[in-house]
Amino acid sequence: MMLEKKATDFIADLSSAKPVPGGGGACAAVGAFAAALGMMVANLTVGKKRYADAEEEIREILGRLEGLCQELTVLTDKDAECFEPLSRAYGLPKETKEEQARKEQVLEQALYEASIVPLELMETILKTMGCLEILGEKGSRLAVSDVGVGILFAQAALEGASLNVYINTKLMKNRERARELNGKADDLIREGNAFRERTYAGVLAQIRS
Amino acid sequence: MMLEKKATDFIADLSSAKPVPGGGGACAAVGAFAAALGMMVANLTVGKKRYADAEEEIREILGRLEGLCQELTVLTDKDAECFEPLSRAYGLPKETKEEQARKEQVLEQALYEASIVPLELMETILKTMGCLEILGEKGSRLAVSDVGVGILFAQAALEGASLNVYINTKLMKNRERARELNGKADDLIREGNAFRERTYAGVLAQIRS
Secondary structure (H helix, E strand, O other): OOHHHHHHHHHHHHHHOOOOOOOHHHHHHHHHHHHHHHHHHHHHHHOOHHHHHHHHHHHHHHHHHHHHHHHHHHHHHHHHHHHHHHHHHHOOOOOOHHHHHHHHHHHHHHHHHHHHHHHHHHHHHHHHHHHHHHHHHHHOOHHHEEEEEHHHHHHHHHHHHHHHHHHHHHHHOOOHHHHHHHHHHHHHHHHHHHHHHHHHHHHHHHHOO | OHHOOOOHHHHHHHHOOOOOOHHHHHHHHHHHHHHHHHHHHHHHHHHOOOHHHHHHHHHHHHHHHHHHHHHHHHHHHHHHHHHHHHHHOOOOOOOHHHHHHHHHHHHHHHHHHHHHHHHHHHHHHHHHHHHHHHHHHHHOOHHHHHHHHHHHHHHHHHHHHHHHHHHHHHHHOOOHHHHHHHHHHHHHHHHHHHHHHHHHHHHHHOOOO
């Protein structure tokens, strides 16, 4: 697993000309950071008298974030796995009519799969944002800035992941499918923006003097 | 160094109730991701005939980003080092008048230092954004989405770091100094937003169909 490496090695791999990890994998990692920040806030909330009323809900959110953080860690690798079939499809011969048709078909499928993975990543990040919003309202006041950092990371990772949808749909022959996938990405960004705005405004209201 | 750990261990530490790493350290790490993405784009540009005109400038930017990525990695630890003096100051006794005065003075200094480090982080991220903007204009078209992800990460890390400025200035007795530090953070965010908007619009224009 890519994130089993030292963080400095992950950063070095990211900075190299190697195709993976790329922006998509980095978005999954930053999404995992956002989930981890939410877990930190939840961990600082549970067991505290002051937040006893929300104890059950926060415990439930902590469990959800654990799962989401794990999924996001795995998605770092899944992003990388899209790259190979795509690169193989580009390398197919196109001398004869048959080869051309075959290449187009294989490429179209690879483009579709390489759009589905970032959409899955976006959905996972959006669920993380839902948890962060509740933590901003009901979590420990001492950690409210970590909710703020988490929601900023999540929105950046969400929008960053959408670029890998747009890149791949742009090359699709099936324009209806391309529009549908782009529409899904646009909707997820809109929903994320709403989470970000609400949650971040609430954080700033508590922090800024 | 904190980022010498496995990335998954860094994420686990972030998710725990331990005070460090917290949001500030995570912002430095995400800033390092942004610099690394810029380096990837530069590495994919240099030596390519198509970009020969920009070769010298891109090489210079690659060198700058290497330094910035290194600084951001180090700032992950520096953020953590602020926490201890602050926590020690809070723990000082305040039974007598002398103790109260001493505590106030030590705390004020610790708050100042804990505001300066995130401001330094913000300045380093802003320099990274300047490099990303140029890469968006002159870097390899094949990696333009990575410029987009980088600029999104940088802006999220920049705003996230500002929260640690606001948290600490809010508690300062010296309100003039507090306003001055907040003003610096606000200016850096504004400048960052301008970089983000210009650069991201340029990326989307190339990617969206």
